[in-house]
Amino acid sequence: MKLKHLFLGLLMTVAFMANAQSNSKEVLFTVDGKPYYTDEFIRVYNKNLDLVKDESQKDLNQYLDLFVGYKLKVSKANKLGLQNNSQYQNELKSYRVQLAKNYTTDSKVTKELVDEGYKRLLKEVNASHILIMVDENASPADTLVAFNKTLAIRDRIVKGEDFGTVAQEVSQDPSAKENKGNLGYFTSFRMVYAFENGAYNTPVGTVSMPVRTRFGYHLIKVNDIRDNRGEVSVAHIMILKNKDGVDVPTAKTTIDDIYKKLQQGEKFEELAKQFSEDKSSASKGGVLNRFGSGQLSSDEFENQAFGLTKENPVSKPFETQFGWHIVKLIDKFPIKSYDDSKIELENKISKDDRSRLIENSLTEKLRVKYPIKRDNKLYAIIVKYVTNDFYEAKWELPTDAKKYSGTLFSVGTKKLSGTNFLDYIYSQQKSGISVKPIEKLVDKLFENFVDNQRNQYNNDNLENEFPEFSAVMDEYRDGLLLFDLMDKEIWQRSKTDTTGLKAFYETQKDKHLWKTRVNAEIYSSTSLDIMKKVLVMVNKNQTSKEIKDKFNTKDVLNVMSYEGVYEEGAEALPKETKMEVGVSEISNKGEYYFITKISKVIPAGVKTLDECKGKLVNDYQQYLEQNWVNELKTEFTVKVNQDVFEKVKKQIKK
Numbered sequence: 029m030k031l032k033h034l035f036l037g038l039l040m041t042v043a044f045m046a047n048a049q050s051n052s053k054e055v056l057f058t059v060d061g062k063p064y065y066t067d068e069f070i071r072v073y074n075k076n077l078d079l080v081k082d083e084s085q086k087d088l089n090q091y092l093d094l095f096v097g098y099k100l101k102v103s104k105a106n107k108l109g110l111q112n113n114s115q116y117q118n119e120l121k122s123y124r125v126q127l128a129k130n131y132t133t134d135s136k137v138t139k140e141l142v143d144e145g146y147k148r149l150l151k152e153v154n155a156s157h158i159l160i161m162v163d164e165n166a167s168p169a170d171t172l173v174a175f176n177k178t179l180a181i182r183d184r185i186v187k188g189e190d191f192g193t194v195a196q197e198v199s200q201d202p203s204a205k206e207n208k209g210n211l212g213y214f215t216s217f218r219m220v221y222a223f224e225n226g227a228y229n230t231p232v233g234t235v236s237m238p239v240r241t242r243f244g245y246h247l248i249k250v251n252d253i254r255d256n257r258g259e260v261s262v263a264h265i266m267i268l269k270n271k272d273g274v275d276v277p278t279a280k281t282t283i284d285d286i287y288k289k290l291q292q293g294e295k296f297e298e299l300a301k302q303f304s305e306d307k308s309s310a311s312k313g314g315v316l317n318r319f320g321s322g323q324l325s326s327d328e329f330e331n332q333a334f335g336l337t338k339e340n341p342v343s344k345p346f347e348t349q350f351g352w353h354i355v356k357l358i359d360k361f362p363i364k365s366y367d368d369s370k371i372e373l374e375n376k377i378s379k380d381d382r383s384r385l386i387e388n389s390l391t392e393k394l395r396v397k398y399p400i401k402r403d404n405k406l407y408a409i410i411v412k413y414v415t416n417d418f419y420e421a422k423w424e425l426p427t428d429a430k431k432y433s434g435t436l437f438s439v440g441t442k443k444l445s446g447t448n449f450l451d452y453i454y455s456q457q458k459s460g461i462s463v464k465p466i467e468k469l470v471d472k473l474f475e476n477f478v479d480n481q482r483n484q485y486n487n488d489n490l491e492n493e494f495p496e497f498s499a500v501m502d503e504y505r506d507g508l509l510l511f512d513l514m515d516k517e518i519w520q521r522s523k524t525d526t527t528g529l530k531a532f533y534e535t536q537k538d539k540h541l542w543k544t545r546v547n548a549e550i551y552s553s554t555s556l557d558i559m560k561k562v563l564v565m566v567n568k569n570q571t572s573k574e575i576k577d578k579f580n581t582k583d584v585l586n587v588m589s590y591e592g593v594y595e596e597g598a599e600a601l602p603k604e605t606k607m608e609v610g611v612s613e614i615s616n617k618g619e620y621y622f623i624t625k626i627s628k629v630i631p632a633g634v635k636t637l638d639e640c641k642g643k644l645v646n647d648y649q650q651y652l653e654q655n656w657v658n659e660l661k662t663e664f665t666v667k668v669n670q671d672v673f674e675k676v677k678k679q680i681k682k
Contacts (some may be wrong), residue, residue, distance in 0.1 A: 044341075057096060057668040058677065066676050069121040073680065088677050092668070098510075098661040105509035116508055116628055123504050129378060131490050131497055132483070134389035141382050142373045146366050148216035148228050149373075152321050154252040155227045156191055156209040159201040161244035161326055165460025178238040178245040185235055191249045200244070209249075214322045215256055221381035223248070257321055260359040262333045263314035266306040267301060268351040275397050283352035285583055290342060292584065294554065296356045302588075305351070318361060329353065334360075394482040400437040406446045407436065412471045414453060418466065421457040437478065439485045452477045517656055522649045532648045533637045539647075540640035542595060544607045547628040549591040550600070551575070552620050558586050559614050559621040566625050568609050593630070 053067040073091055110116060158181060162174035181198055185191050192208030199209055216224060226239035226248045236248040265286055269279040286303055290296060300314030309316055324330050326348040336343060336357035343355045363369075377383060410432060417423040426432065432446035453473055463469040491498040522529065533540075549572060553559050558579055565575050572589040579586040594601045602615045602622040612624040637644065 036455050050616060054675075055669055056672055057092075057485045057666060059096075059099050059666055060664050064099060066672060068677060070680060082621045088673075088680065092673065095541070096666055096668070097660075100666070101513055102506045102662055103509050103664055104660055105506075105513040108513070110509050111505075111510050113512065116512060119508055120505055123508075126503060127500060127504075128487055128490055128498065130493055132390055132487060133378075134386050134393065136375060137386050138377065141377050141385065142391060143376065145373050145382075146369055148224070149230075149369070150256055150363060152213040152215050152254050153227050153250060153255050154254075155211055155230075156195060156249045156251060157201070157211060157223075158191075158195045158199040158204070158209055158247040159244055160198075160246075161200045163460075164242045167462050174245050175238055178247060182235055182238070182247050185247070185249075191235065192548050194640055210251070212322055212327055213252075213254070215320070217376045217380060222529045232471070256363050257334050258363050259318045259320045259361040260314055260333050260336075261318040261361070262336070262355050263296060263300060263312075263358060264306065264353050265296070265304040265357045266310070266351050266353050266494075267303070268305045270351075279352050280345075280347075283354065286554040287345050289585060290354070293619075294585075296342065296354075302585075309314055314356070315358065318359075322431055326350065333357070391479050392484065394486055395479070398439050398482045398485065400401055400439060400478055402437045403434065403446075404514070406434050407474070410436075410446055410449060411467055413450075413564045414466055416466055418453070418457055418469065419464075421463065423457060423618055435601070439478075439481045440489065442481070442485050444481055449474065449477055454482075463470060484487070514653075518649050518652050522645050522652060528647055529644065530637060532651060533640075533644055536644065536647065537634050540635040540644065542630075542633050542635055542639075544596045544632050545630040546596075546601075546605075546607055546626045547591075547630075548594055548601065548605075549589060549625045549627070550602070551587060551589045551623045551625075553587045554619050554621070555578075555586060556614070556616075556621050561622060562587060563611070563614060563623055566623055568581075 053065040055063040056066045056069050057064055063403055069092070072095065074089070105111070118334045136678045143566055158178075160178045160181070162171055162175050163212075166174070173468050181194060185194055192210070195204045195209030201209065211219075214227075219227065220241050220243075222239060222241045224248060226236045226246065227250060230236040230248055230250045232250050232253055234250065236246075236250075238245040239248055240246075265283070267276075267279045267286075269276055282303070286299055289299055297313030300310055304310040304314050306314070319330070319333075321330060321334075328348050329347065331341050332346055332353070333355050336355065338357070341357040343353070345352055347353075364372075377386070413426060413432075415423055429447050429450075432450055435493075436446045436449055437444055448676055449618075453470070456473055456476075461469065461472065463472050491501065551559070551566065551572070552561055553562065562575055562579070565578070572591075576587055576589065590600070592600070596607055602612070602617065604615045605612060607626075607629055608627055609626050612622075612626075615622045615624075
């Protein structure tokens with residue numbers, strides 16, 4: 029799926045088709061009689077002019093050929109009926125849902141939430157909590173019981189009992205048994221919105237009144253507030269203290285030995301690659317993704333990382349629940365400015381409980397935009413039919429639907445019948461709504477139903493109200509079709525057509541060549557004196573194990589070696605290496621000295637199909653695509669209006 033999103037992103041950059049059209053446009057070409065206009069071609073060409081690296085594609089004749097090829101592929105996809113595929117339709121629907129969010133928000137409320145979120149982002153709150161669970165759809169009676177229970181607990185604390193001790197005793201958050209309810213430091217968007225409000229609105233050292241979230245009621249004690257430390261980027265070396273459930277007694281000794289090597293001047297990155305047991309970061313020299321307070325599972329690791337400075341960039345070994353670590357500071361990142369944070373905050377708001385505030389604001393606007401007039405006689409009949417069986421999810425729809433089929437109300441041009449409303453009532457029996465008496469419940473459901481229909485109508489009408497929305501949807505629609513078509517006609521074929529790939533390889537051999545290669549064993553050290561001694565031993569054909577055993581100790585690693593097959597110019601080979609059998613002289617690069625022992629030279633030659641398969645498959649795909657486009661030009665009738673194209677050339681050159 030990630031490949032598809034990448035392809036669509038590239039495709040839309042190259043083939044974006046805006047809906048707005050210039051006052052003057054002419055038919056540039058047709059595909060089986062379907063017209064494509066000059067304004068679209070000019071806009072696409074100008075939009076992509078700076079993005080095209082291949083100079084030939086800036087040539088208008090070449091670009092027209094590419095543009096026609098694109099339209100031919102889309103025509104083929106539609107001809108094959110790929111637009112009827114259920115997966116395609118679902119993906120298109122999913123994309124429309126995401127795109128529509130940009131057109132169904134309240135900008136004023138969004139800005140207020142961004143302002144609030146950024147202001148809170150500047151501070152980090154350390155808070156503890158006690159949770160008394162109650163379902164968010166619980167009855168008023170059950171909700172009141174939980175509320176009163178929470179108040180009684182608060183009264184105990186206000187009268188002097190220790191918050192942490194009480195949390196261990198009564199909190200229904202399982203972690204409270206271990207952490208006494210302490211959640212550590214956090215900032216905005218790290219907790220559910222209602223909890224965040226409670227934490228940021230409670231003074232340090234005090235306990236909040238009960239705060240309701242979807243989990244239940246919380247008592248929040250704010251322990252501390254400090255300035256946000258921003259984010260930090262570090263590298264680390266980790267030695268696990270437990271493997272497969274068994275303690276590793278040598279973990280502390282190993283991390284201390286590595287720290288000694290750092291003090292000897294060896295490079296942190298190289299030591300991380302050799303020794304760190306964090307496999308996700310070791311190959312990158314121990315570098316971790318940058319993080320802020322509360323984002324890792326270890327307060328100790330965070331505090332060590334944030335405590336580093338440019339003057340003291342490397343920590344001493346320290347222990348966390350995961351193992352032993354040494355951390356090196358790469359960089360610190362203060363909180364971004366408001367302007368630089370705005371887009372990121374808007375994105376977070378869209379995925380947060382805050383989004384409900386925006387939705388509610390939009391609903392209020394739609395109530396004004398789409399007023400309704402209800403048929404009260406029909407409504408009264410419906411209310412009379414709904415019974416208390418609803419509360420037990422036993423209420424059934426009427427067998428005679430005709431009686432309720434009249435128009436109950438309209439939203440814009442859309443008419444909603446009494447039957448539609450009855451269907452909605454039936455669907456809500458397990459929603460947890462428990463308003464009583466039944467007449468008030470129907471009123472509440474009617475209000476919800478009307479609001480849902482207003483929102484739905486507004487959403488369904490976006491293409492008519494916003495031409496640019498319609499244009500982007502057309503763009504994505506064609507992009508999805510083209511991806512499915514290319515996958516079917518080119519990409520899958522290039523992977524499975526072994527006979528065709530082999531035949532293509534035979535015509536391309538001269539483009540896939542090995543340079544001279546060698547079987548080599550390479551030694552390195554930061555000490556020239558030691559390398560002089562290593563050179564003597566290598567010339568005597570002593571093994572790498574014998575050499576390392578002689579110069580390396582438990583505390584000091586003086587010599588490293590690696591071996592393999594390397595092509596001329598490979599990064600792993602010292603630059604001055606001669607591609608011939610024998611032992612090199614000592615060479616130097618930066619702080620390191622190298623000796624290379626070559627046991628075999630493999631002459632330059634043609635790569636086998638397997639050795640060049642990745643590049644070959646890519647070339648084969650391009651070959652298949654070009655031939656396929658040529659076939660499409662015979663399958664579809666393309667007519668280019670050359671006179672119009674000449675005018676386009678002159679217009680663009682101006």
